[in-house]
Amino acid sequence: MMQEELNGIKIKVTPPGPEAKKIIELNDKYLARSTQSLPVVGKLGKGVYVEDVDGNVYLDFASGISVTNLGHLDPYVTQKVEEQLHKLWHFPGTDFYTEMQVLAAKSLIEVTPGKFNKKVFFTNSGTESVEAAIKIAKSYTHRERFIGFIGAFHGRTQGSLSFTASKPIHHKGFFPSMPGVEHVPFPNPYRNPFNIDGYEEPDELVNRVIDYIETYLLKTYVPPEDVAGILAEPIQGEGGYIVPPMNFFKELRKLADKYHIPLLIDEVQSGFGRTGKFFASEHFGVEPDVITLAKSIASGIPMGAAVMKEEMNFSENGLHSNTFGGNLIASAACVATIDEMKKLNAVENAAKQGAYMKKRLVELQNKYNEIGDVRGLGLMLAIDFVKDRRTKEPNSKLRNDVINNAFKNGLILLSTGSSAIRIIPPLIITQEQVDEGIEVLDKAIKMSK
Structure with missing residues (x-):
């Protein structure tokens, strides 16, 4: 698959696929333990999407831990x-x-x-x-x-x-x-x-x-x-x-x-x-x-x-x-x-899409009692999962299940704190791509409950 074709989530094989499993096995053999959280093996990147070695295409709501703010392989850079x-x-x-x-x-x-x-x-x-x-x-x-x-x-x-x-x-x-x-x-x-x-x-x-x-x-x-x-x-x-x-x-x-x-x-x-x-x-x-x-x-x-x-x-x-x-x-x-x-007016887009993203996350909060808090500024956002909204007791298991189920459906997310998911897509994200990610996140929460 050519990089310019990375324009939407495509799951060809349930991740991690066979090629990903081979590399993960070699990784475990040769590399020291670190903080690996998801079994995704990146191969190509373009904009807000990443393709793995099995041909699956993911929407990247992690931005390489807030690194690829201009998306993957910005042409000018x-x-x-x-x-x-x-x-x-x-x-x-x-x-x-x-x-x-x-x-x-x-x-x-x-x-x-x-x-x-x-x-x-x-x-x-x-x-x-x-x-x-x-x-x-x-x-x-x-x-x-x-x-x-x-x-x-x-x-x-x-x-x-x-x-x-x-x-x-x-x-x-x-x-x-x-x-x-x-x-x-x-x-x-x-x-x-x-x-x-x-x-x-x-x-x-x-x-x-x-x-x-x-x-x-x-x-x-x-x-x-x-x-x-x-x-x-x-x-x-x-x-x-x-x-x-x-x-x-x-x-x-x-x-x-x-x-x-x-x-x-x-x-x-x-x-x-x-x-x-x-x-x-x-x-x-x-x-x-x-x-x-x-x-x-x-x-x-x-x-x-x-x-x-x-x-x-x-x-x-x-x-x-x-x-x-x-x-x-x-x-x-x-x-x-x-x-x-x-x-690219990336900062302005972060403010604009961040406000829209936060609105969509609040909609999920209103839909699911398990989301205790939505917080953040711009495209540095988080949703916090709780066992009870009144006590605010963290629900780390549900948070982890949501991240894993989102991954299986083509969305890359990262945890933060005891029970929150950080939402940090590239700053060049469009409203349509925000909606694409929210749809997967909604599905993942429903699957995890």
Whole structure:
């Protein structure tokens, strides 16, 4: 099947088919265990669709974990990557100089929040970007402690792992990680960390979190003059796609400024148009001191970055470096991705189709009592399955069954949190493709009950 023919769900053989099973068997033989969740073996991709090795075509509502925001094999990005392939693959930008890396940094500086001067440090992944942010904050403040949030996910390497607090498995057997990180409650409007009965005014919820940080942390046992940074996701990703009240980050910024603590915002999953704005932090009216990026930054070419205020730049050469950060092929893909997002009005489409998608998901919520919550911004959405709407007890089994049944019918989904499914299709999705996905999701829920 040619890639241009990938224009709708087609299930030829119940997945995983015979060819997929062969590769999965070899995968289990040769590769270390990781986080495999669905037995789909990708072969070709085009736009919002992926074909597997058995000829099944799936609608991709996972976007490679929010990586292929422009869809698979965007023609313009592909062209620019191919052009760079014929020029130079690798010339380390941390030791030498390349124009393409400069252009990528300039493109990021122009689209990230904040009109102040900035600097960019390139990495290869999200966790590396967080590791860089940790060192940037320590180097700038000459402090060593941090504040993170319960439910957060920032990566799995030892520094970023110290902030990650979404699942115990991430920490199992890896103690100790980097010391000095204190975790505080995140303002979750659905499963309120302060009120088990559930309802509480958003402003009061925010006030409780801010008061917890100031009263029970900074005035009790963590001297604020020792805190190098506060690290947070604008929308918690692995923790369940939790959207805080809209005034939370403004209040958090006030607290951070009061004690001269840098605010570090992790946009690895929520950035690059995913929420209907170029960066999710724009919804909350906050300009980060450091912003961490990866995933969709180069449309699937491995790349990450930490963008910082200019005054937070490393004070001397050699304090931090790497070999592949700002790789020429990745930099070309980054510049092309940003240009193409603007040309295609991808951010605007994410807002438009996200609103329509949310409406359709609310319709499913009204149809099925097992859906306790629909939440998210733009095309960063989630539905949360519960055993009882009143108690909000998570129903992870039903959630998992829905994902598996959707897969068998041609829809790729990913879990998040204890009982939610994330809905993160490419930003170029059409209303007809949204409806196609909702139809499969509806069928999967009905099959799973």
